[in-house]
Amino acid sequence: MGDRSTQLVTARFRAGYGAPLWHLLLLVGCFAVAGWVVLRLAGEATAVRMLIWFVAAVIVHDLVMFPVYAAADRALLTGTQADVGNGSRPARLSVVNHVRVPALGAALLFVVYLPGILRLGGDTFTAATGLTQQPYLTRWLLISAAMSAVSGLWLAVRRHRVRSRDRR
Template sequence: MARFVRWYGSGPLHLLVLIASFALTGYACVRLFAVQPLQVAIWLVGAAVLHDLILLPLYALADLSALSVLRHRATAGPTVVWINYLRVPAFLSGLLLLVWFPLVLRLVAPYRGDTGLSDGVYLGRWLAITGVLFAASAGAFALRLRRARRPGHGDTSRPAPGHGATP
């Protein structure tokens, strides 16, 4: 098993889930290409271009900015890796905005008849969900810090990003 993990980089369950996800994605692509091949091809190319050339540099820059702003903070107490408590709610909020942006930004009108809601409610609800996501993440981070400050608990062996010995 150790040889497999050294060769592959993770356990066999990870490989199995990865193969299953590729199989499901392949099945979905085959089914979609059979119905509307040109639209699916345009969507895939557009999504790849939008993600790789526009979004990836933007959220990499945002991540580096967040790391650099808080890199030189005092480390009197135990260090807990904090960046994922910022990344996860930002990712989920961005994903919700990506899926629902026509409604959130009031770009289309035909949904009013389908949903029975005016187009003015979606922005407020997306902002409320975003606030709840960040509040829940802050609460989880506070609990993690509290647990790390108790003697014999917590993860103080790993330095926070930007701290610790250089390799």
């Protein structure tokens, strides 16, 4: 009877919470780590500046960036559905992820290396490393082009497979 009551409690918890128990435990752990970080930063002289920067980043992301890339993704979804097939039974081959993945990679690299790509703080960078920021833009463009090329090649392979499968 104990096993049945455990299942009933688990089912009720999942219905009320909307996710399994491990999800709640993981969130509690994450909040504990975040609370520990906040306590560690509370004594920092720059804690207020960090808090302002964090809040501004959240606001800019949620109010500006998210609507922009959500609209771009929606346009991508509606505009890039390719029909592939032999006519009698067309197969749908989505090219969305072949655009999303390199775009996400390029955007992530841009955000991480933004100061170097835009050559911000060049004197500080040179003083700290002895190098210049000159190659950042070129390398970012090359890596972005390479990711797009690999994604395009993989799309071509997938299209070839679908067409050869439909010919059989």
